[in-house]
Amino acid sequence: MSLARRPASELPGDPAQLRLVYSHGHPAVPYEDEDTLEHWRVSIRAYHDEEEECADGCTDACQQLIDNGSEAGWLRLWRLRDNTGADRWMVADAQSGDLESIAATVLDDGEYSDAFQEIIDCPVGDLLILDRVFLARPWRGFGLGPVFAAEAIRRLSGGCCAVAAEPGMAEWPENRDEVNDADRATAKAKIAALWESIGFHAFHGGVQLLDTSLQESIDLHRARRKDLEDLSAAYRAHLEGRPALPELAVTPPASPATPVPAATRQPPAPAPEAEAEPGDGLAxxxxxxxxxxxxxxxxxxxxxxxxxxxxxxxxxxxxxxxxxxxxxxxxxxxxxxxxxxxxxxxxxxxxxxxxxxxxxxxxxxxxxxxxxxxxxxxxxxxxxxxxxxxxxxxxxxxxxxxxxxxxxxxxxxxxxxxxxxxxxxxxxxxxxxxxxxxxxxxxxxxxxxx
Structure with missing residues (x-):
């Protein structure tokens, strides 16, 4: 299930060659809230292949790209640590309203709420928060956001019982008044669907949770890696002027040969005219x-x-x-x-x-x-x-x-x-x-x- 919407031929480079660079710093003796709330920044970087020669010859700029790369995007995550002696809600509130909203939804009087404990298989440990995923415009529209989010979560979620996210507007126009409630709802639904593709599920108040103990998130992470591999193969095929691999065709997969039991058969898709209503959430x-x-x-x-x-x-x-x-x-x-x-x-x-x-x-x-x-x-x-x-x-x-x-x-x-x-x-x-x-x-x- 590829989430890509743009053809691989429009990629600015091979997405499989991008690298994720993790950064987190703290004083030797943490002070104030440093011990309870950790900030992680993950830079998504594109590097110049040192064995690849540019058509007009490489320059000093190429060497910079070989050594340091250029940023194609970034992710921001927070680790909200348990058992530090601090009120986690107050710490989150002091950082930002977005973190406070998530903390208020999953915590109750400093502990995980009953609703949280009901749905998380082992509700003991820290909470990882996926705060923001940003991609430069040339890299958008290829389904890469969930791929990189899943990779970052895999490496940063050790000791965390869950990962939380709250989908919302990723970017705003200069005049925020131009954005209405329907625009915000549409953006929220699109981003929520992206996070669901790596194992998040709706919780309460717009917050989504990923249970780190479930096999589901592991399977979906592997599926997103396969999406990346397929996208990379299609990009390389484009460069070489050959057809993409058959599995990248946009035609839907064939129906299973065995009949689907009536108990699990889904209703037919809605008629096209059902889509004609304005997308205002009212019809x-x-x-x-x-x-x-x-x-x-x-x-x-x-x-x-x-x-x-x-x-x-x-x-x-x-x-x-x-x-x-x-x-x-x-x-x-x-x-x-x-x-x-x-x-x-x-x-x-x-x-x-x-x-x-x-x-x-x-x-x-x-x-x-x-x-x-x-x-x-x-x-x-x-x-x-x-x-x-x-x-x-x-x-x-x-x-x-x-x-x-x-x-x-x-x-x-x-x-x-x-x-x-x-x-x-x-x-x-x-x-x-x-x-x-x-x-x-x-x-x-x-x-x-x-």
Missing amino acids: AAASLSDLQRKCTFSGWSPGDRAAALAVAAQATHDTDLRQLAAQVKHVHFGLRDAWTDAITFPGRLFNVHPFRENPAALGPLAGLWVYGSNLNGRYRGRSHAVGGDCQHARPLTPDTERMTLADLLDLTSFWEWNGPSCSFCHGWSGQRLTPDQHTHYLTVLAGHQR
């Missing part, structure tokens, strides 16, 4: 394709994926999703979140302002079913959305509250500054919109923005 027409896309690069079992897709196909505009959730209770928790995200949307993606100002504008949206953990404000604390969209989101269970969007807009207490609405996920999730609802929503939104 029900994209539910199956969104879930299928997340399943493609995941390590979830075929049986779990087939079950989740089959249950997702049962959802209609008036289905009580709490009842459907009981049918996927047995699948991997990351897949449960992906299933929920595919048939619902978090309130933060939906602009309620036009409808709060004029409830009569709801039209077909009045009967839209919404879900949350505390919509009525009966319990202490705020209401949160369902699924894996934000660290505050909750799983969809029979205890999840449900009401129509019209009823929710009538709850003045929900929208007050100190009401139960979570400021991150906006406190609720909606059932994905039917074509009529989606068209009406876009029409009202367009009129409101004039």
